[in-house]
Amino acid sequence: MTSDDLDTVRARERAAFAAAPCRLAVCTAAGCLSSGAGAVRDALERTAADGADSPGLRIIGTGCLGLCHAGPLLRVFRAGAPDVTYAHATPDLAAAVVRQLPDGRLPDERQLPAMHPFFAHQHPVVLENAGRIDCERIEDYVAAGGYAALQQAMTEMKPDDVIREVVASGLRGRGGAGYPTGLKWSTVAKARGAGKFVVCNADEGDPGAFMDRSVLEGDPHRVIEGMAIAGFAVGAEQGYIYVRGEYPLAVSRLRVAIRQAERMDLLGQRILDTPFSFRIDVRIGAGAFVCGEETALIASIEGKRGAPRPRPPYPASFGLWGRPTLINNVETYANIPPIIRSGGAAYARLGTERSKGTKVFALAGAIVNTGLIEVPMGTSLRQIIFDIGGGIPDGRSFKAAQTGGPSGGCIPASHLDLPVDYEALAGIGSIMGSGGLIVMDDRSCMVDVARFFMEFCRDESCGKCIPCRAGTVQMHTLLMRMTTGVAAERDLTLLEQLADMVTRTSLCGLGQTAANPVVSTLRHFRDEYMAHILEHRCPAGVCRMPRAPERAS
Amino acid sequence: MTAPDAHREPTTTLAPTAGPTTAGRPADNRFKILDATIKRHRRQPDALLEVLHTAQELFGYLDRETLTYVGRALRVPPSRVYGVATFYNFFSLKPKGAHSCVVCLGTACYVKGADRILAAVQQAYHVPPHGTTPDGQLSLATARCIGACGLAPAAVFDGDIAGRMTPAAAVARIAPWMPHDQ
Numbered sequence: 001m002t003s004d005d006l007d008t009v010r011a012r013e014r015a016a017f018a019a020a021p022c023r024l025a026v027c028t029a030a031g032c033l034s035s036g037a038g039a040v041r042d043a044l045e046r047t048a049a050d051g052a053d054s055p056g057l058r059i060i061g062t063g064c065l066g067l068c069h070a071g072p073l074l075r076v077f078r079a080g081a082p083d084v085t086y087a088h089a090t091p092d093l094a095a096a097v098v099r100q101l102p103d104g105r106l107p108d109e110r111q112l113p114a115m116h117p118f119f120a121h122q123h124p125v126v127l128e129n130a131g132r133i134d135c136e137r138i139e140d141y142v143a144a145g146g147y148a149a150l151q152q153a154m155t156e157m158k159p160d161d162v163i164r165e166v167v168a169s170g171l172r173g174r175g176g177a178g179y180p181t182g183l184k185w186s187t188v189a190k191a192r193g194a195g196k197f198v199v200c201n202a203d204e205g206d207p208g209a210f211m212d213r214s215v216l217e218g219d220p221h222r223v224i225e226g227m228a229i230a231g232f233a234v235g236a237e238q239g240y241i242y243v244r245g246e247y248p249l250a251v252s253r254l255r256v257a258i259r260q261a262e263r264m265d266l267l268g269q270r271i272l273d274t275p276f277s278f279r280i281d282v283r284i285g286a287g288a289f290v291c292g293e294e295t296a297l298i299a300s301i302e303g304k305r306g307a308p309r310p311r312p313p314y315p316a317s318f319g320l321w322g323r324p325t326l327i328n329n330v331e332t333y334a335n336i337p338p339i340i341r342s343g344g345a346a347y348a349r350l351g352t353e354r355s356k357g358t359k360v361f362a363l364a365g366a367i368v369n370t371g372l373i374e375v376p377m378g379t380s381l382r383q384i385i386f387d388i389g390g391g392i393p394d395g396r397s398f399k400a401a402q403t404g405g406p407s408g409g410c411i412p413a414s415h416l417d418l419p420v421d422y423e424a425l426a427g428i429g430s431i432m433g434s435g436g437l438i439v440m441d442d443r444s445c446m447v448d449v450a451r452f453f454m455e456f457c458r459d460e461s462c463g464k465c466i467p468c469r470a471g472t473v474q475m476h477t478l479l480m481r482m483t484t485g486v487a488a489e490r491d492l493t494l495l496e497q498l499a500d501m502v503t504r505t506s507l508c509g510l511g512q513t514a515a516n517p518v519v520s521t522l523r524h525f526r527d528e529y530m531a532h533i534l535e536h537r538c539p540a541g542v543c544r545m546p547r548a549p550e551r552a553s
Numbered sequence: 554m555t556a557p558d559a560h561r562e563p564t565t566t567l568a569p570t571a572g573p574t575t576a577g578r579p580a581d582n583r584f585k586i587l588d589a590t591i592k593r594h595r596r597q598p599d600a601l602l603e604v605l606h607t608a609q610e611l612f613g614y615l616d617r618e619t620l621t622y623v624g625r626a627l628r629v630p631p632s633r634v635y636g637v638a639t640f641y642n643f644f645s646l647k648p649k650g651a652h653s654c655v656v657c658l659g660t661a662c663y664v665k666g667a668d669r670i671l672a673a674v675q676q677a678y679h680v681p682p683h684g685t686t687p688d689g690q691l692s693l694a695t696a697r698c699i700g701a702c703g704l705a706p707a708a709v710f711d712g713d714i715a716g717r718m719t720p721a722a723a724v725a726r727i728a729p730w731m732p733h734d735q
């Protein structure tokens with residue numbers, strides 16, 4: 001298939017699209033599926049087949065619509081009418097929707113308000129296709145403008161031009177550290193040596209984060225397109241996507257998508273009849289958090305234990321099998337097609353001075369609207385949590401937001417107006433991380449939260465370097481002493497010293513950031529630590545302290 | 554809810570003799586599938602993880618013979634095979650129960666009280682976390698986030714994700730798998 005052939009496919013699909021004045025989109029991401037989206041879809045299809053009087057009706061299974069807690073979600077698109085979204089859809093409701101469509105009077109029950117604040121305040125770029133395309137049909141993606149960026153890169157641009165656009169976009173890595181993507185691409189492009197690799201980090205190890213999963217499940221071609229463009233730009237012919245073993249649905253959708261792309265000559269030998277060839281293979285993780293770290297991930301793809309190694313040399317010069325390797329996160333690649341399509345400068349208009357574009361966040365914990373959102377960088381935490389997230393349920397009050405997972409920190413209420421970008425979050429002792437945002441109300445104990453994350457790091461430490469292997473065990477023991485009410489003040493001093501030592505001396509990012517949750521909770525919630533230590537009391541009422549010395553009350 | 558017994562051969566999970574070096578026994582299809590995977594990867598040592606994934610899918614767990622077999626086929630020393638198999642949480646060197654319950658203990662689920670779900674299941678069926686009941690019916694495991702955080706607390710029952718769990722609902726979901734005198 002040539003670039004012109006692809007244009008023909010796109011035109012044909014768009015015509016078919018225009019001829020179908022009505023689309024019913026069921027969210028078929030893992031969350032809604034577990035709430036019964038499969039039965040809703042069956043009911044839609046059965047009723048539509050029975051009626052046989054619904055020409056121009058298309059039923060699609062689509063990517064995450066975002067509002068996971070209200071699943072299964074069903075969205076109705078009609079030509080010339082506003083979209084309607086149903087929450088907690090049932091098979092009966094679905095059947096009623098199909099039957100009533102011809103008269104144009106849809107059922108009222110379970111409809112979300114037209115301008116639901118959850119959707120109104122968002123700005124989708126990465127998630128632009130969520131709800132609009134069927135995640136298992138490449139034709140839908142093509143009709144929505146998909147693979148146009150790859151066409152453009154291959155037919156009108158040189159690798160250097162592509163890299164120039166990525167640099168101009170100001171895009172920074174979405175995997176956590178925020179390294180400038182354009183700079184990384186040009187380093188790999190300049191690296192000497194044949195047989196370069198492009199790797200997509202879909203390990204998404206940070207618990208409480210599911211952005212990458214949703215992108216892979218809902219719009220896998222976007223990631224494939226981003227990787228192919230990267231391969232073209234840096235001069236690589238082979239790509240790997242390393243997906244967490246916990247995401248079977250993402251793996252299967254990705255495999256389907258890769259096969260479809262190969263059939264249309266968008267992957268494989270001589271892409272779009274040009275001299276450029278690019279293959280993608282999927283590798284499945286096996287449940288080790290540290291494998292999200294880039295050098296450990298490389299070891300894992302090579303079939304070894306996922307132990308990190310010191311950097312430099314960075315993967316950009318010495319990566320997979322010793323070859324120059326580009327490693328980026330799922331969301332980073334997903335941003336590439338729009339950057340190439342509309343130009344880096346247009347992308348850079350979104351966001352803040354040093355953090356451009358949008359960020360996808362996974363909202364979870366003590367918040368009304370749990371789910372997936374995308375906002376421009378620089379949006380305040382207050383807007384995210386209260387306007388989009390709907391605030392704190394059960395009449396409780398906000399206590400802290402946790403970002404960055406086990407490498408991140410807790411943000412207290414006093415910083416709610418902070419614009420969320422890489423620098424601002426780092427400035428108050430947390431990190432952007434990959435986008436997991438967990439809200440805690442007054443029923444969460446911050447010392448126990450620190451203990452929880454330290455337990456995580458202790459279990460997930462690969463054991464290669466001593467500060468991390470032994471330090472996390474010791475810090476966890478100290479935190480356990482606090483949460484069980486047997487700690488003394490000297491334990492706190494020891495904890496702070498250890499936190500500093502482990503941060504400075506660990507081999508990889510896991511150990512270097514393992515103390516962050518401790519340091520950040522100490523910074524913002526020191527009084528809670530003191531209550532545990534001096535009064536053997538847990539102000540939030542979480543920690544049980546059976547062994548605590550008698551307290552004079 | 555359907556129990557997956559239909560496609561599960563009775564010997565898969567509990568017979569420790571189901572190793573691949575059982576030459577002379579009636580040909581077991583599963584070895585053929587394993588061999589096909591090994592061949593597809595052209596016996597490359599790098600394919601160790603892929604092959605172990607396949608082996609575990611086929612046999613339910615990795616016993617000593619399977620590990621030795623895979624090591625020979627890929628020309629990887631036993632120490633490295635064992636090192637890899639024990640490094641990754643997914644690989645199990647012990648047989649698993651007929652049914653599985655995985656309770657997510659990730660951050661979102663932790664905030665929503667997942668520890669109470671784990672405790673309830675443990676107590677109701679006398680099974681330790683990462684353990685199996687003596688009758689081999691139920692294996693209990695924990696996870697570090699299954700990506701269903703929007704529906705926290707979440708658990709997985711025989712591969713099906715269930716959101717908004719409560720301790721009672723988790724116990725009830727397992728009940729049909731267990732002998733009635735529990």
Ligand SMILES: Cc1cc2nc3c(=O)[nH]c(=O)nc-3n(C[C@H](O)[C@H](O)[C@H](O)COP(=O)(O)O)c2cc1C
Pocket residue numbers: 172173174175176177178179201202203204205206289290291292293294295327328329330332434508509510
């Ligand atoms: C312990 C640890 C875990 C990590 N886990 C992930 C992960 O799950 N996903 C990810 O994209 N990056 C993860 N990273 C960051 C990667 O090492 C790497 O920086 C990233 O994949 C680069 O892609 P980016 O520039 O597009 O962000 C992790 C880093 C560390 C130290």
Ligand code: FES
Pocket residue numbers: 207208209657658659660661662663697698699700701702703705706707
């Ligand atoms: S934390 Fe439990 S599903 Fe993510």
